[in-house]
Amino acid sequence: MRPYIFSFRLSGITIRAEPSWLFLVLLVAWSLAAGFFPDAAAGLSTPTYIVMAVASALGLTVSVLLHELSHTFVGRAFGLPIRNVTLFILGGAAELEEEPDRALVELVMAIAGPAMSVLLGFVFLALSPALGAAGAGIAVTAVVDYLALINFVLAIFNMIPAFPLDGGRVFRAIAWLVTGNRLTATRLASYLGEGFAWVLILAGAAFALFAGMAGAIWWVLIGLFLNSAARASRFEGEARVALSGVTAGDLIAPGTETAEPEMSVRRFIDERLVRHHSDWLPVVDAEGRIVGGAGVNQARAVPAADRAAMPVSHIAVKPETGALAGAEERADHAFMRMRRNGLPRLYVTRDGRFAGVLTLADLSEFVRLKALFDRVG
Numbered sequence: 552m553r554p555y556i557f558s559f560r561l562s563g564i565t566i567r568a569e570p571s572w573l574f575l576v577l578l579v580a581w582s583l584a585a586g587f588f589p590d591a592a593a594g595l596s597t598p599t600y601i602v603m604a605v606a607s608a609l610g611l612t613v614s615v616l617l618h619e620l621s622h623t624f625v626g627r628a629f630g631l632p633i634r635n636v637t638l639f640i641l642g643g644a645a646e647l648e649e650e651p652d653r654a655l656v657e658l659v660m661a662i663a664g665p666a667m668s669v670l671l672g673f674v675f676l677a678l679s680p681a682l683g684a685a686g687a688g689i690a691v692t693a694v695v696d697y698l699a700l701i702n703f704v705l706a707i708f709n710m711i712p713a714f715p716l717d718g719g720r721v722f723r724a725i726a727w728l729v730t731g732n733r734l735t736a737t738r739l740a741s742y743l744g745e746g747f748a749w750v751l752i753l754a755g756a757a758f759a760l761f762a763g764m765a766g767a768i769w770w771v772l773i774g775l776f777l778n779s780a781a782r783a784s785r786f787e788g789e790a791r792v793a794l795s796g797v798t799a800g801d802l803i804a805p806g807t808e809t810a811e812p813e814m815s816v817r818r819f820i821d822e823r824l825v826r827h828h829s830d831w832l833p834v835v836d837a838e839g840r841i842v843g844g845a846g847v848n849q850a851r852a853v854p855a856a857d858r859a860a861m862p863v864s865h866i867a868v869k870p871e872t873g874a875l876a877g878a879e880e881r882a883d884h885a886f887m888r889m890r891r892n893g894l895p896r897l898y899v900t901r902d903g904r905f906a907g908v909l910t911l912a913d914l915s916e917f918v919r920l921k922a923l924f925d926r927v928g
């Protein structure tokens with residue numbers, strides 16, 4: 552479990568911020584207190600600028616959360632489960648359990664975030680003169696002006712047509728409507744996202760090196776993030792198609808080797824690990840119940856003198872949360888769970904008994920081969 556600087560639940564959604572969000576917010580607050588506000592509202596004291604910067608950072612956090620929640624609630628209205636909204640160094644993300652299965656849903660959901668940012672921008676824009684007329688000082692109106700500006704910036708940045716940014720999702724939905732094919736649309740959108748990411752990386756590096764703009768390093772960081780996100784979404788798109796109609800049970804290797812819980816660690820090493828050239832095996836009892844998994848690392852941790860007397864059940868590691876799958880589970884669901892939770896393998900059961908192991912490597916290879924032959928054929 553990663554540490555979060557805050558985490559709370561709101562109508563079934565976990566809203567949380569990674570420590571990197573704090574870094575971003577502190578950076579923004581510092582640049583506001585040191586440069587932006589002394590320019591925009593001259594003649595105030597340093598403590599006032601600091602208070603203004605902190606208020607703005609809080610306002611920015613709320614603005615980004617409202618943007619993500621707008622995606623979330625619109626997605627939910629269409630029946631798409633979203634459990635987490637996470638803030639991190641590059642902004643916010645609403646984590647979809649499942650991608651929309653209709654282009655129009657994707658389109659509406661993608662636009663919902665920037666639409667909220669534009670709306671907030673106009674609200675702050677209208678609020679500033681109203682507060683001024685009501686007697687609020689420049690310290691207050693400058694913060695409100697900044698929040699108007701940052702919400703418009705958020706809307707514009709997110710509408711850049713680079714998948715997985717909102718604009719890229721809009722592009723994909725339109726390409727999907729036009730071509731009638733989600734995979735083609737996903738590929739087009741992710742290539743566009745990758746291309747845009749490279750422009751950001753190269754331009755950021757060039758500006759930072761040759762024009763002395765230290766802030767352009769930020770573009771490189773965003774570009775690297777977008778690049779890997781675009782590639783991951785293309786791979787996931789291909790995986791969904793390749794794995795459709797296939798179950799977890801279909802993909803397990805036949806005749807998976809196991810270890811019995813009561814066998815000694817000594818025999819486990821000699822007769823299983825070494826003889827079968829494996830570095831890990833599931834530990835399963837005679838009734839087909841899964842005890843866990845054990846491998847080279849667990850076996851090596853046992854002193855040589857204790858290995859003959861200690862049973863394997865003693866060193867077996869229990870399956871991680873989410874690491875159990877029924878043989879009938881859809882393979883694309885199993886695949887996404889492994890990727891999202893960073894699970895290297897799933898224990899597959901059939902009628903409550905252990906049936907085999909499904910590894911991420913097996914699935915990825917299946918997807919790669921399927922895509923290869925689908926493209927040729």
Ligand SMILES: [Zn+2]
Nearest residue numbers: 664665709717
């Ligand atoms: Zn968004």
